[in-house]
Amino acid sequence: MKSISIAFIIFTLALLSFSTYQALVVAPTEATMGEVQRIFYYHVPSAWVAGLCFFVNFLASITYLINRKPNADAMAAASAEVGVVFCTIVLITGPIWARPVWGIWWTWDARLTTTLVLWLIYVSYLVLRRFAAGSQTQVLSAVLGIFGFVDVPIVYMSIRWFRTQHPSPVMGGGESSGLAPAMLQAFLWNLLAFTCLGVAFVMARYHLQKVENQVESEHAQLALQGGTR
Amino acid sequence: MTGTNASSIQPVVVLQNLVKFFGRFAALRDISDSFAPGRLYVIVGDNGAGKSTLLRVVAGLMQPSQGFVKLLGAKPAREVANRVGYMGHAPLLYDELDGMENLCYFAGLYGLDDEGVCRRAMEQVGLDPQLERRVGQYSQGMRQRLSLARAVLHDPELMLLDEPFSNVDVHSAQEMAAILGRVRDRGKTIFVVTHQAPLVEAVADEFVQMAAGQIVSRKPMTRSAQPVSTVAGEPL
Amino acid sequence: MSSMSVTRATLMKDLRMEWRSKDAINSMLFFSLLVVVIFSFAFNPTAEESRLIAGGLIWVAFLFAAVVALNQTWARELRNQVLDAYRVSPAPPNALFLAKALGNFLFVAVLEVLMAPLFVVFYQLRSVGPLWQLVVVALLGTWALVVNGTFFAAMSIRTRNREIMLPLILFPISIPALLAMVDSTTGILTGEFSPDFWIKLLLVYDVIFTAVCLLLFESVLNAE
Numbered sequence: 001m002k003s004i005s006i007a008f009i010i011f012t013l014a015l016l017s018f019s020t021y022q023a024l025v026v027a028p029t030e031a032t033m034g035e036v037q038r039i040f041y042y043h044v045p046s047a048w049v050a051g052l053c054f055f056v057n058f059l060a061s062i063t064y065l066i067n068r069k070p071n072a073d074a075m076a077a078a079s080a081e082v083g084v085v086f087c088t089i090v091l092i093t094g095p096i097w098a099r100p101v102w103g104i105w106w107t108w109d110a111r112l113t114t115t116l117v118l119w120l121i122y123v124s125y126l127v128l129r130r131f132a133a134g135s136q137t138q139v140l141s142a143v144l145g146i147f148g149f150v151d152v153p154i155v156y157m158s159i160r161w162f163r164t165q166h167p168s169p170v171m172g173g174g175e176s177s178g179l180a181p182a183m184l185q186a187f188l189w190n191l192l193a194f195t196c197l198g199v200a201f202v203m204a205r206y207h208l209q210k211v212e213n214q215v216e217s218e219h220a221q222l223a224l225q226g227g228t229r
Numbered sequence: 230m231t232g233t234n235a236s237s238i239q240p241v242v243v244l245q246n247l248v249k250f251f252g253r254f255a256a257l258r259d260i261s262d263s264f265a266p267g268r269l270y271v272i273v274g275d276n277g278a279g280k281s282t283l284l285r286v287v288a289g290l291m292q293p294s295q296g297f298v299k300l301l302g303a304k305p306a307r308e309v310a311n312r313v314g315y316m317g318h319a320p321l322l323y324d325e326l327d328g329m330e331n332l333c334y335f336a337g338l339y340g341l342d343d344e345g346v347c348r349r350a351m352e353q354v355g356l357d358p359q360l361e362r363r364v365g366q367y368s369q370g371m372r373q374r375l376s377l378a379r380a381v382l383h384d385p386e387l388m389l390l391d392e393p394f395s396n397v398d399v400h401s402a403q404e405m406a407a408i409l410g411r412v413r414d415r416g417k418t419i420f421v422v423t424h425q426a427p428l429v430e431a432v433a434d435e436f437v438q439m440a441a442g443q444i445v446s447r448k449p450m451t452r453s454a455q456p457v458s459t460v461a462g463e464p465l
Numbered sequence: 466m467s468s469m470s471v472t473r474a475t476l477m478k479d480l481r482m483e484w485r486s487k488d489a490i491n492s493m494l495f496f497s498l499l500v501v502v503i504f505s506f507a508f509n510p511t512a513e514e515s516r517l518i519a520g521g522l523i524w525v526a527f528l529f530a531a532v533v534a535l536n537q538t539w540a541r542e543l544r545n546q547v548l549d550a551y552r553v554s555p556a557p558p559n560a561l562f563l564a565k566a567l568g569n570f571l572f573v574a575v576l577e578v579l580m581a582p583l584f585v586v587f588y589q590l591r592s593v594g595p596l597w598q599l600v601v602v603a604l605l606g607t608w609a610l611v612v613n614g615t616f617f618a619a620m621s622i623r624t625r626n627r628e629i630m631l632p633l634i635l636f637p638i639s640i641p642a643l644l645a646m647v648d649s650t651t652g653i654l655t656g657e658f659s660p661d662f663w664i665k666l667l668l669v670y671d672v673i674f675t676a677v678c679l680l681l682f683e684s685v686l687n688a689e
Contacts, residue, residue: 124637330478
């Protein structure tokens with residue numbers, strides 16, 4: 001198991017180096033926006049990975065409520081944390097991209113706003129995990145994880161409609177604008193690399209949580225036998 | 230271990246490898262035992278022995294960490310909730326309502342909408358159904374009596390009472406103990422957790438001693454006589 | 466004993482208790498008035514600008530008033546641990562949830578009915594669009610806030626920082642509903658666009674989250 005993990009990590013790092021090379025060197029410079037457009041290769045894949053993590057959190061939360069196995073809860077915790085990290089990357093790269101191109105840091109663009117709301121939802125999830133009392137943490141956060149993900153499509157639709165009603169500058173293509181083939185290639189490599197990176201982070205965090213759970217249960221078993229308080 | 234002579238009767242409560250953790254602390258440590266119906270069991274032991282925890286797990290208010298509980302032939306759940314009565318350490322009453330309002334509300338939860346049931350329950354524990362005073366202004370003795378009334382309102386087969394005599398004056402406590410004895414005589418099973426063993430000696434069928442999350446001894450009593458051996462309940 | 470009779474009995478009990486300890490109602494009413502006045506100072510209402518922002522202001526005011534009310538709902542059940550008595554009974558958990566949600570709905574609706582005229586007066590509001598649409602938005606929007614609010618209040622009451630935890634987990638998830646309420650109210654007041662999509666969104670939101678709340682409440686009630 002461990003050797004597979006190490007091999008995967010090395011693979012991911014290699015992939016990341018290659019995709020970074022693709023993004024920063026190989027891909028052609030964009031006509032209107034210039035070099036800063038290269039952030040796109042990080043901005044969009046991060047959003048994708050964040051969404052994937054939150055979906056995993058949704059599945060893990062449901063699984064936990066059904067079978068109450070600590071591993072399901074560990075996966076929920078891991079995926080939420082990594083998801084928030086990638087979400088944060090989206091929210092930081094967005095303004096970095098916007099500022100040179102549009103002269104402002106934030107335009108309440110539909111996609112970015114949706115990401116912001118997702119970020120808020122899952123940060124509140126992490127806060128709940130922090131402040132819930134011991135044994136309830138797992139059930140309560142599993143419940144919130146389900147609520148949060150069910151909300152995602154509604155958030156997306158509501159903000160999209162709002163922007164249709166009250167239009168404002170749209171940040172970055174990806175949705176409407178077609179990508180030149182050379183750019184598409186760099187984009188796909190980065191998408192793959194970031195997905196692998198996300199998987200690596202989640203597995204590492206999951207493993208850490210499992211070990212923590214194991215320590216707790218060892219202590220508990222000890223208390224069971226020894227009768228110490 | 231139980232040694233009942235009517236061994237063909239189904240035990241009313243069965244504990245199987247029962248474990249309850251609070252974080253790293255094991256409040257109940259691998260308890261396996263069974264209890265015959267129609268008896269008044271008094272659970273005694275030091276603070277932190279796990280008495281209240283055991284009662285709460287049997288009542289279904291907490292899930293076991295390992296093992297299981299069976300009461301009346303089923304896991305604690307809404308199916309048997311109708312036949313179980315629980316009286317907690319806290320009063321489990323609404324301070325802003327008066328006695329009858331409290332009881333009638335809880336009666337409704339059990340599907341009983343007859344006011345007479347509530348009135349009789351109040352009279353049975355020695356309270357006046359006409360009293361319009363809010364429970365928040367009751368004396369402790371009255372509050373404990375009303376709490377007991379709430380627990381037995383629906384005539385349950387199994388009663389789980391946690392410290393029913395706490396802070397109650399001796400006279401009220403003796404009355405309550407007598408009530409419990411009469412209820413047991415009608416064939417009900419009662420579990421009483423208490424620090425005041427002498428109060429229930431006269432009506433108890435068995436003393437169950439707990440320590441450090443385990444049942445360490447069970448001493449059946451021959452009633453209307455002195456206890457068979459010294460029982461380590463903590464008299465207050 | 467049916468689910469409906471338990472819900473009704475619990476709701477009546479809560480209303481009776483609320484009526485007796487009138488301090489809760491009175492302080493809520495006064496708080497709502499304060500909110501409206503402070504908003505008027507913060508967002509200076511000349512007639513034209515006010516109609517544009519009124520949609521947002523009203524709902525933010527209702528939201529803050531509602532959160533204060535929601536926090537108190539479950540506190541009553543935790544005093545004397547009386548919730549244990551419910552959990553031990555055969556009464557279904559969802560009946561309790563519905564009773565609390567309906568009680569909160571009534572309570573917040575009363576606040577809205579009292580605050581809305583104040584807004585109209587202070588901001589000299591007139592609605593271009595039909596009034597019944599505003600009522601529909603108010604009903605759907607209030608339920609959206611209350612159904613999740615009641616549920617999350619039950620969750621947050623068991624956490625270490627219970628007062629702040631409720632708005633913390635409620636607000637992000639309520640954003641789509643808030644957006645819908647605010648924009649549809651603005652659309653109706655200004656008459657500039659149709660609130661139809663928003664009303665449909667609110668309906669979808671209400672149905673989905675009411676279902677999710679009913680599905681998951683038992684887990685929360687029995688979380689130790």
